[in-house]
Amino acid sequence: MRLIRRIIRLYQSFIISGAIILFCLIAFFVGIIPGFNKISSMVKIVYEQTKTVQQLEEKINILNALDETLLESYATAAISAVPADKSLGTIFSTIDGLTSQEGVAVSGISLSSIGSVATEAAKKLSQEEQKIGVNIVPFSIIVAGPIEQVRNVVEKAVKIRRLFRIRNFDLSFDNKSGTTKSTIQMDAYYAPNPKNLGKISDVLKPLSDDEIQVINKISALPLVTKSVPIGTDSSQIQTEPRSLDPFSP
Amino acid sequence: MVSGQRSINLFDTKASLTPGWQLVEQYLRIARQYMLWFVLIVGIVLVVFYGVIRFRFNQLEGEQKRLSQTIQNQNVKEGMLLALRARITSLNNILNTQFSVAPYIDTTLLLARPPKLTSFSIGDKNTVQISVNLPDIQEAVSMMEEIVKLVDENKIRTPNLTSLTLDKNGDIMMGLSYSVILKQAL
Numbered sequence: 387m388r389l390i391r392r393i394i395r396l397y398q399s400f401i402i403s404g405a406i407i408l409f410c411l412i413a414f415f416v417g418i419i420p421g422f423n424k425i426s427s428m429v430k431i432v433y434e435q436t437k438t439v440q441q442l443e444e445k446i447n448i449l450n451a452l453d454e455t456l457l458e459s460y461a462t463a464a465i466s467a468v469p470a471d472k473s474l475g476t477i478f479s480t481i482d483g484l485t486s487q488e489g490v491a492v493s494g495i496s497l498s499s500i501g502s503v504a505t506e507a508a509k510k511l512s513q514e515e516q517k518i519g520v521n522i523v524p525f526s527i528i529v530a531g532p533i534e535q536v537r538n539v540v541e542k543a544v545k546i547r548r549l550f551r552i553r554n555f556d557l558s559f560d561n562k563s564g565t566t567k568s569t570i571q572m573d574a575y576y577a578p579n580p581k582n583l584g585k586i587s588d589v590l591k592p593l594s595d596d597e598i599q600v601i602n603k604i605s606a607l608p609l610v611t612k613s614v615p616i617g618t619d620s621s622q623i624q625t626e627p628r629s630l631d632p633f634s635p
Numbered sequence: 636m637v638s639g640q641r642s643i644n645l646f647d648t649k650a651s652l653t654p655g656w657q658l659v660e661q662y663l664r665i666a667r668q669y670m671l672w673f674v675l676i677v678g679i680v681l682v683v684f685y686g687v688i689r690f691r692f693n694q695l696e697g698e699q700k701r702l703s704q705t706i707q708n709q710n711v712k713e714g715m716l717l718a719l720r721a722r723i724t725s726l727n728n729i730l731n732t733q734f735s736v737a738p739y740i741d742t743t744l745l746l747a748r749p750p751k752l753t754s755f756s757i758g759d760k761n762t763v764q765i766s767v768n769l770p771d772i773q774e775a776v777s778m779m780e781e782i783v784k785l786v787d788e789n790k791i792r793t794p795n796l797t798s799l800t801l802d803k804n805g806d807i808m809m810g811l812s813y814s815v816i817l818k819q820a821l
Contacts, residue, residue, distance in 0.1 A: 396652065399660050399663075399664070400659075400660060400663065402667075403660070403663035403664055403666070403667045404663070406667040406670070406671055407663070407666060407667050407670055409674075410667070410670035410671055410673070410674045411670075413674045413678065414674060417674075417678065418674065418677050418678065418681065421678075421681045421682075421685065422681065424685070425681060425684055425685050425688060428685070428688045428689070428692060429688060431692065432688055432691050432692050432695060435692065435695040435696070435699060436695060438699060439695055439698050439699055439702060442699065442702035442703065442706060443702060445706055446702060446705050446706060446709075449706065449709040449712050449713060450709075452712050452716060454711070454712055454715070457712065457715045457716060457719065458715070460719055461715055461718065461719050461722075464719055464722040464723065464726060465722070467726060468722060468725060468726060468729065517728075518725065518728040518729060518732060519724060519725045519728050520725045520728070520729065533740070533744070533748065533749060536740075537737055537740040537741070537744070540736055540737050540739075540740060541735060541737035544733050544734070544735055544736070544820040544821075545735075545820055545821060549726070549729050549730075549733070551729075551732065551733060552736045554757055555736065555739075555757065556755065556756050556757065557740070557754075557755035557756075558754070558755075559749040559750065559752060559753065559754075559755075561749060561750040564749070564750075566749060575725075575729055577721075577722060577725045579718045579721075579722075580717060580718055580721050583710070583713055583714055583717060584717070586703045586706050586707070587703075590713060590716065590717075592716075593716070593719070593720065593723075597720065597723045600723050600726055600727050600730065601719075601723055601726070603730070603821060604726055607821075
């Protein structure tokens with residue numbers, strides 16, 4: 387016991403210094419280094435958060451600057467050109483309007499490989515559809531009338547609001563009646579609306595001049611659709627929750 | 636009591652430490668002093684810095700929540716804009732592939748009209764195949780001249796006379812093919 391006391395007395399200063407140094411080392415490895423790591427990770431988080439907050443502020447500014455009425459009119463024009471579903475009614479109605487406007491008779495309309503009348507969610511797109519980014523509904527019509535009027539149908543079919551494309555056509559002539567009969571193979575388009583809005587922090591940009599130019603070009607096209615109002619139902623916006631179709635009722 | 640000083644204490648604690656150990660002890664004392672100050676100052680700095688960062692973090696988190704809620708309230712506009720943008724991209728792609736095919740008929744009508752024009756069909760690579768029935772050779776010649784004119788005007792390309800038949804009545808049946816230059820519809 388006396389020996390221990392003597393050793394303690396003799397090395398008291400070493401023991402105190404050792405204890406303090408040990409304490410400092412423990413404090414360094416257990417407190418300072420993890421604390422530094424924690425702070426540096428928090429600095430990164432705060433930096434990211436600052437950027438996110440800036441993006442959100444910019445997004446709010448953009449959203450506040452948007453004219454909802456104008457957007458609705460753009461959306462209606464866009465939907466009337468390329469509906470969100472096959473909208474067979476508008477195909478028939480547009481063909482009806484176009485042919486009656488040009489004074490030709492429609493003797494037949496046929497839709498090939500129409501599939502589901504509604505939009506198939508998991509439908510595999512063809513290479514062409516993937517390239518354009520829309521779904522295609524092929525159909526053909528048989529029209530008869532004077533050749534100039536048949537020509538006008540062919541001309542105007544690609545210049546109306548419900549966008550069509552003429553894939554092929556032929557002409558046959560009836561010399562007795564002086565009428566021309568034409569089978570026109572056409573494509574109509576539809577593009578389902580996006581199903582989700584993405585993340586809240588996703589960057590939002592207002593419509594560019596080029597995009598407005600495209601929509602103005604579409605809006606300027608004549609709407610020859612008869613009776614069926616295009617896009618009025620489908621242009622309604624879904625608000626809750628964010629993941630749903632913003633255009634569906 | 637500092638070692639080396641006079642003391643009334645008869646029991647000197649440092650008496651038995653060698654000068655070498657005394658030097659080590661001195662260095663240890665200095666080292667512990669520096670280390671203690673280092674730990675203390677760095678610790679205080681870290682605590683202060685952590686406090687500031689934490690405050691800013693909470694502030695930004697609150698701000699983010701508030702802004703997110705504001706954006707959430709404008710869900711309709713955002714949805715409309717995103718859907719519209721996606722559709723405009725599709726519309727633009729469609730417009731770029733939209734060609735007017737009326738020139739097929741227009742160029743044909745410049746050459747012949749029914750009843751002289753008896754058949755019309757479209758082949759590959761914008762080719763039109765027509766057959767015409769003409770009453771005399773003079774009309775066939777003038778049609779050929781018209782074809783040359785359309786080529787010169789860059790309305791048609793590569794015209795080919797695919798068949799020519801002259802029947803006993805003097806009627807001429809001609810088969811023609813040519814390529815039409817199409818332009819974008821819109």
